[in-house]
Amino acid sequence: MSSILEVRKLSKYFGGLAAVNQVDLDVVDSEILGLIGPNGAGKTTLFNLISGFFPSTSGKVIFCGRDITNLKAHNTAQLGISRTFQASTLFMKLSALANVFTGCHLGYRTGIWKRVLRMPPALEEENMLKHKAMELLEFMGLASLRDEMAGNLTHGQQRVLGVCVALAANPKLLLLDEPVTGMNPSETLTMVGLIRQIRDDRDITIMLVEHDMKVVMNLCDRIVVLNYGQNIAEGPPAEIRKNKEVIEAYLGKEGAK
Amino acid sequence: MPVSIIIQLIVDGLAMGLVYVLLASGFNLIMTVPKVLFIAYGEFYMLGAYVLWGLMFLGDVPFFPALCAATLATAILGGIVYRLIFQRIQYMEQQFLTNIIAALALSMIIAQAALLAFGTEARGMPSIFPGIVNIGGITISVEKIVLVALTLAVLIGLNIFLQKTNSGRAMRAVSFNADVAALQGVSANMTCLATMAVGCGLAGFAGGLMAPVFALSPGMGAITIFVLFVVMLGGIGSMVGAILAGLILGMTLSFGQFFIGSGLSQILFFVVIFIILYFRPGGLLGKAEADIPI
Amino acid sequence: MEKPRRTYRFKRIDTHNRKSIGIIVLVVILLLVPAVVHSPYYIHLLIMVGINAALAMTFIFLLRVGLINLSIAAFWGIGAYASAMLTMRLNLPFWLALPAATIITGIVALIVGLLLCRNSGFGFIIPTLAFASVVVLVFGTFDVFGGYVGIVNIPHPEPIVIPLLPLIEFTSKTPYYYLMLFLVAVVVTAFSAFYSASTGRAWRAIGLSSSLAESLGINLFRYRLTAFIIASAVCGLMGSFYAHYYSALVPITFTPFPKTIYCHIFAILGGIAFPFAGPAVGAFILTLTPEFLRIVGEIEPILTGLLVIVLVLFAPGGILGLLSSRQQVAHPSESIDRIGKWIKASLPTSRTDRENRK
Numbered sequence: 001m002s003s004i005l006e007v008r009k010l011s012k013y014f015g016g017l018a019a020v021n022q023v024d025l026d027v028v029d030s031e032i033l034g035l036i037g038p039n040g041a042g043k044t045t046l047f048n049l050i051s052g053f054f055p056s057t058s059g060k061v062i063f064c065g066r067d068i069t070n071l072k073a074h075n076t077a078q079l080g081i082s083r084t085f086q087a088s089t090l091f092m093k094l095s096a097l098a099n100v101f102t103g104c105h106l107g108y109r110t111g112i113w114k115r116v117l118r119m120p121p122a123l124e125e126e127n128m129l130k131h132k133a134m135e136l137l138e139f140m141g142l143a144s145l146r147d148e149m150a151g152n153l154t155h156g157q158q159r160v161l162g163v164c165v166a167l168a169a170n171p172k173l174l175l176l177d178e179p180v181t182g183m184n185p186s187e188t189l190t191m192v193g194l195i196r197q198i199r200d201d202r203d204i205t206i207m208l209v210e211h212d213m214k215v216v217m218n219l220c221d222r223i224v225v226l227n228y229g230q231n232i233a234e235g236p237p238a239e240i241r242k243n244k245e246v247i248e249a250y251l252g253k254e255g256a257k
Numbered sequence: 258m259p260v261s262i263i264i265q266l267i268v269d270g271l272a273m274g275l276v277y278v279l280l281a282s283g284f285n286l287i288m289t290v291p292k293v294l295f296i297a298y299g300e301f302y303m304l305g306a307y308v309l310w311g312l313m314f315l316g317d318v319p320f321f322p323a324l325c326a327a328t329l330a331t332a333i334l335g336g337i338v339y340r341l342i343f344q345r346i347q348y349m350e351q352q353f354l355t356n357i358i359a360a361l362a363l364s365m366i367i368a369q370a371a372l373l374a375f376g377t378e379a380r381g382m383p384s385i386f387p388g389i390v391n392i393g394g395i396t397i398s399v400e401k402i403v404l405v406a407l408t409l410a411v412l413i414g415l416n417i418f419l420q421k422t423n424s425g426r427a428m429r430a431v432s433f434n435a436d437v438a439a440l441q442g443v444s445a446n447m448t449c450l451a452t453m454a455v456g457c458g459l460a461g462f463a464g465g466l467m468a469p470v471f472a473l474s475p476g477m478g479a480i481t482i483f484v485l486f487v488v489m490l491g492g493i494g495s496m497v498g499a500i501l502a503g504l505i506l507g508m509t510l511s512f513g514q515f516f517i518g519s520g521l522s523q524i525l526f527f528v529v530i531f532i533i534l535y536f537r538p539g540g541l542l543g544k545a546e547a548d549i550p551i
Numbered sequence: 552m553e554k555p556r557r558t559y560r561f562k563r564i565d566t567h568n569r570k571s572i573g574i575i576v577l578v579v580i581l582l583l584v585p586a587v588v589h590s591p592y593y594i595h596l597l598i599m600v601g602i603n604a605a606l607a608m609t610f611i612f613l614l615r616v617g618l619i620n621l622s623i624a625a626f627w628g629i630g631a632y633a634s635a636m637l638t639m640r641l642n643l644p645f646w647l648a649l650p651a652a653t654i655i656t657g658i659v660a661l662i663v664g665l666l667l668c669r670n671s672g673f674g675f676i677i678p679t680l681a682f683a684s685v686v687v688l689v690f691g692t693f694d695v696f697g698g699y700v701g702i703v704n705i706p707h708p709e710p711i712v713i714p715l716l717p718l719i720e721f722t723s724k725t726p727y728y729y730l731m732l733f734l735v736a737v738v739v740t741a742f743s744a745f746y747s748a749s750t751g752r753a754w755r756a757i758g759l760s761s762s763l764a765e766s767l768g769i770n771l772f773r774y775r776l777t778a779f780i781i782a783s784a785v786c787g788l789m790g791s792f793y794a795h796y797y798s799a800l801v802p803i804t805f806t807p808f809p810k811t812i813y814c815h816i817f818a819i820l821g822g823i824a825f826p827f828a829g830p831a832v833g834a835f836i837l838t839l840t841p842e843f844l845r846i847v848g849e850i851e852p853i854l855t856g857l858l859v860i861v862l863v864l865f866a867p868g869g870i871l872g873l874l875s876s877r878q879q880v881a882h883p884s885e886s887i888d889r890i891g892k893w894i895k896a897s898l899p900t901s902r903t904d905r906e907n908r909k
């Protein structure tokens with residue numbers, strides 16, 4: 001089993017403060033990896049570093065054998081890393097279908113002039129991508145909402161749509177930032193099922209940040225725990241559940257019995 | 258190059274620069290409290306000059322009362338304009354662009370009204386504080402000294418007002434968050450109106466001060482763009498930045514005018530701004546903007 | 552790639568036909584105008600409306616990408632001066648100078664854009680204003696451009712030779728009118744093509760949420776730069792036309808205040824949700840109205856200013872926004888929204904302010 005993503009001694013300093021401090025971790029191909037830790041532990045920052053939204057201070061990120069450490073966000077997307085955001089980030093004024101269709105942007109192969117001049121091969125490709133977008137919406141259970149403006153959807157629907165849009169970019173690695181935050185139990189269940197399906201049916205590796213422990217323990221093959229920007233534990237859910245350092249991190253020294 | 262000329266240029270630059278600082282402060286207030294990019298600001302500067310001129314020459318009013326009247330007149334007009342126009346825009350979508358358009362329309366109206374009232378020709382005023390003073394071998398006109406003194410006084414007064422008085426604190430509160438300010442009993446609408454009035458009053462004051470020094474013309478409003486750049490250079494909302502940037506402009510224009518001519522020195526100023534703003538979009542003292550995902 | 556299981560119906564049809572007929576009718580009317588309107592003065596006005604409409608369209612073009620462009624008039628000027636120089640100093644024929652000036656303007660936009668387009672929001676807007684100010688100063692300061700007096704006697708376009716038809720000479724205003732129509736049609740066609748292609752969608756994505764667009768593989772800098780170059784080149788194109796139509800150029804025509812803001816006004820008061828009809832309507836009403844109001848004499852700018860303020864306050868979606876219920880999809884771009892949110896921080900939610908009045 002190879003590592004699709006290798007993070008080596010990755011650090012990010014904001015001024016004098018280390019948000020991410022010498023983090024080492026591996027993401028195994030086709031696994032669902034959970035990233036947990038108390039608030040402010042650096043989880044979203046780590047996502048930002050991996051996906052190229054922040055430049056790192058030191059360390060390396062290797063994706064599919066390739067050094068992507070200082071690549072910018074659009075480059076990592078082109079290489080196959082997709083992400084969602086902590087706050088629902090969508091094209092609010094566009095319909096759900098338009099959102100996903102825009103996400104298919106990386107799927108274009110015909111030359112740019114052929115597209116602008118509306119030549120047949122470009123139009124065919126566009127049609128094909130539109131169908132792909134529709135299929136993705138169906139897969140995520142949002143087909144009935146295809147013409148609804150994204151801004152009008154419920155919170156839960158928006159978060160599912162966010163994942164759908166990220167999928168449209170054809171990722172090999174999907175970074176989900178708090179996918180079920182703010183959802184009610186039935187929505188959470190649906191999302192968990194979808195995440196599993198994404199990995200099982202489409203063979204996409206998933207790394208997710210989440211605070212809902214039930215979801216994390218249930219869904220993830222392995223878990224990495226961050227505290228104060230450092231990797232303090234790594235392993236399958238059963239081990240992490242019993243790990244003293246992890247419990248201390250969450251509950252403080254007195255809470256750990 | 259005789260030292261006296263250099264000192265002369267410095268004094269000139271200081272005087273001009275301080276006026277820009279004054280204008281930038283008023284503009285800053287309007288940008289940070291009611292948050293209007295007020296491109297009609299220069300027209301209030303122009304009005305202040307004309308009111309002073311009118312009162313002194315047609316009404317035989319002495320200088321200081323006329324200056325106060327000019328300041329008051331522009332302040333009141335600013336408040337009215339805010340209440341009638343910009344307060345309404347605040348509650349609309351797209352305020353930023355709408356404000357700019359309304360401000361431009363307003364500047365058209367005021368400039369044309371002034372043109373009709375006063376004619377197109379530039380007018381001069383005889384000096385109010387004639388004479389020169391000799392300090393250690395350097396000759397400085399009394400006028401400039403008065404200018405610098407009055408400007409400094411007003412700037413210090415403005416600072417005290419903003420830091421120490423309730424109204425000033427209200428303005429600063431509203432500039433951060435009107436809801437939080439409301440919890441303290443501050444009415445955002447009234448505060449924005451007052452701020453606009455104060456800002457425009459400052460412009461009128463500056464105009465009145467400059468009237469005896471430079472020729473008056475309805476085209477004086479063109480100063481707006483320089484004020485805008487001084488504010489941007491110093492960082493929106495930063496008083497210290499405005500001081501720095503205003504003095505930089507004053508010095509650039511003063512020295513530039515002497516060595517390379519006014520056209521080229523203006524070009525130089527804008528090019529310098531362009532470069533600085535490219536590296537530090539927040540201005541010299543503002544924060545460099547970072548594009549962070551939500 | 553497997554074939555899709557079903558074919559989905561993507562709606563369009565009826566509105567498409569109605570729109571096509573509308574466009575054809577409009578084109579016919581525009582072509583027949585000189586047959587009905589004989590006064591060169593009105594033809595002149597329509598030509599100016601056309602130029603203004605095209606410039607306003609570039610404003611919306613960049614607005615969709617989330618950029619507020621304050622250098623519209625400056626690039627208009629660069630195209631005009633470039634074209635004048637090419638024909639007068641290098642003796643190029645107009646028909647070569649027109650594309651050449653457009654390309655030159657594009658190159659200037661490329662150079663400036665390399666710096667500008669790295670930022671968005673204020674970090675873009677203000678440097679465009681600085682650049683625009685420098686351009687006007689350069690035209691006025693250096694004698695090679697004629698200084699503040701400007702350039703006069705710019706040659707007219709050479710006659711067009713079409714076999715079997717009489718020579719089309721540019722001696723009256725009418726040929727200029729048709730040339731303007733042609734150029735505007737080119738601009739509209741080009742913009743439409745971009746808008747409906749993936750490039751236009753990418754631009755819109757950047758404008759609506761630059762972070763999301765970036766995460767989907769869209770290179771923000773490259774797309775912003777491309778849009779900036781295209782928009783500015785179009786301004787240059789209209790500039791070249793203007794130079795040879797008006798035959799004289801003065802730097803003060805190309806100042807950011809008021810000319811560029813006028814272009815903004817045309818677009819916004821027409822309705823920014825309408826990338827072509829909005830600027831056209833806005834330019835039409837706001838170019839013609841001052842002319843007609845000139846009857847009242849010198850208070851015309853005051854009346855026009857009042858009209859603008861009234862329209863801005865009572866027709867926030869623009870004139871077309873009043874007539875149609877179309878949602879403003881075109882405009883709310885993220886960086887402008889951010890500025891709007893910053894502004895809104897100064898506003899009370901109306902309830903709290905009313906409570907304060909007690």
